[in-house]
Amino acid sequence: MYTQSLDTAKPESGEAHTPTVSAAQALFTAKMRADKKVEPRDWMPDAYRKTLVRQISQHAHSEVVGMLPEGNWISRAPSLKRKAILLAKVQDEAGHGLYLYSAAETLGTSREQMQDALHSGRAKYSSIFNYPTLTWADVGAIGWLVDGAAIMNQVPLCRCSYGPYARAMIRICKEESFHQRQGFEIMLTLAHGTVAQKTMAQDALNCWWWPTVMMFGPPDAASIHSTTSSQWGIKRISNDDLRQKFIDATVPQAELLGLTIPDPDLTWNAECGHYDIGTINWDDFWKVVNGDGPCNRERLATRVKAHEEGAWVREAALAHAAKQRARSLKEAA
Amino acid sequence: MNDTTAAWPLWEVFIRSKQGLEHKHAGSLHAVDAKQAVQMARDVYTRRMEGVSIWVVPSEAITASDPDDKAEMFGPMEDKIYRHPSFYKLPREVEHM
Numbered sequence: 001m002y003t004q005s006l007d008t009a010k011p012e013s014g015e016a017h018t019p020t021v022s023a024a025q026a027l028f029t030a031k032m033r034a035d036k037k038v039e040p041r042d043w044m045p046d047a048y049r050k051t052l053v054r055q056i057s058q059h060a061h062s063e064v065v066g067m068l069p070e071g072n073w074i075s076r077a078p079s080l081k082r083k084a085i086l087l088a089k090v091q092d093e094a095g096h097g098l099y100l101y102s103a104a105e106t107l108g109t110s111r112e113q114m115q116d117a118l119h120s121g122r123a124k125y126s127s128i129f130n131y132p133t134l135t136w137a138d139v140g141a142i143g144w145l146v147d148g149a150a151i152m153n154q155v156p157l158c159r160c161s162y163g164p165y166a167r168a169m170i171r172i173c174k175e176e177s178f179h180q181r182q183g184f185e186i187m188l189t190l191a192h193g194t195v196a197q198k199t200m201a202q203d204a205l206n207c208w209w210w211p212t213v214m215m216f217g218p219p220d221a222a223s224i225h226s227t228t229s230s231q232w233g234i235k236r237i238s239n240d241d242l243r244q245k246f247i248d249a250t251v252p253q254a255e256l257l258g259l260t261i262p263d264p265d266l267t268w269n270a271e272c273g274h275y276d277i278g279t280i281n282w283d284d285f286w287k288v289v290n291g292d293g294p295c296n297r298e299r300l301a302t303r304v305k306a307h308e309e310g311a312w313v314r315e316a317a318l319a320h321a322a323k324q325r326a327r328s329l330k331e332a333a
Numbered sequence: 334m335n336d337t338t339a340a341w342p343l344w345e346v347f348i349r350s351k352q353g354l355e356h357k358h359a360g361s362l363h364a365v366d367a368k369q370a371v372q373m374a375r376d377v378y379t380r381r382m383e384g385v386s387i388w389v390v391p392s393e394a395i396t397a398s399d400p401d402d403k404a405e406m407f408g409p410m411e412d413k414i415y416r417h418p419s420f421y422k423l424p425r426e427v428e429h430m
Contacts, residue, residue, distance in 0.1 A: 041399070041400045042400050043401075099377075102360055167360075317369070
């Protein structure tokens, strides 16, 4: 799973640098040009740090919230095998959230600050998780399409200029491929099943296709932060290029499944060697981003509830550890 | 959010991927004590048999060199290329020394 390429913050206007910082700034710029990595204690411009904290934490929140639509199906998955697979996948998402929170923490933010930003609604997470998983086929479609789109986006992030983020992404990408394949296999099984099962698979594709295509974020022309992010080596490939890559890879997969992509304008453009798609309904995208998707409130409420109801456990664990420590000190004395 | 819980301490996790290899830094996590840190490291960093042994170290116990001292710390080694075997040109006959 991943964060959508969406920067909701306003672009920073020309940074003011004190003379002492400008030498460090020059070094940093040279580093960016030479495609070198930045590590946590290296000097970095405030805007670079802020952009990374925002992007990495948003990404981490997406992994955590991303567990909700699937977690709902762990007990309902159609067989013990499917339950075990889904459980493993959801556990991976939790792990991905942890890798990313850890990477963000190296930039000087705390886990509590990030969680608070999520729970208070200040921080965004990928809008894709604000859609419901009403049938088992939705779980398959999430794996195939949503995780497929995530991989497209995440592979270039493995070369991100910030070391801890790049390392987290390498780990995540290694695990993500299983997610997409298990999803495709669910779709394949349904597509070769009864008429009702195939219809269910087609309905899921109808539901998830456009939201997934929109996961790559607004068109390049409307993306406010892309230029700085690409100069900084945070964003390597543009939203539109990634989206095209995803479409070109996915259309033949849908054909293989015998399912129809819900876009009457979808055509192969032999001239440029890509698929052309119909017009994307960005109004729908912004509606969901701005809080009015089918599940925005429910997702956030579930997160907040889990966090609040877990408070006593976190507190008790800390108290228990303190008691154990005191006891072992006493025994040693 | 009125979270009264204090933050759990941060631990650095090192994993030995197989017997005979060194422990390598894998990442970090928050845990109340060393025992819990090991258990969590197992769940987070070895779900696909990535390790046969785990070390956890409180992050605050690590002393690191200052990135600003990089030049004076590591620079002096730059011109000591005679420390590398490739510095020495030997006759062909002893190529495998």
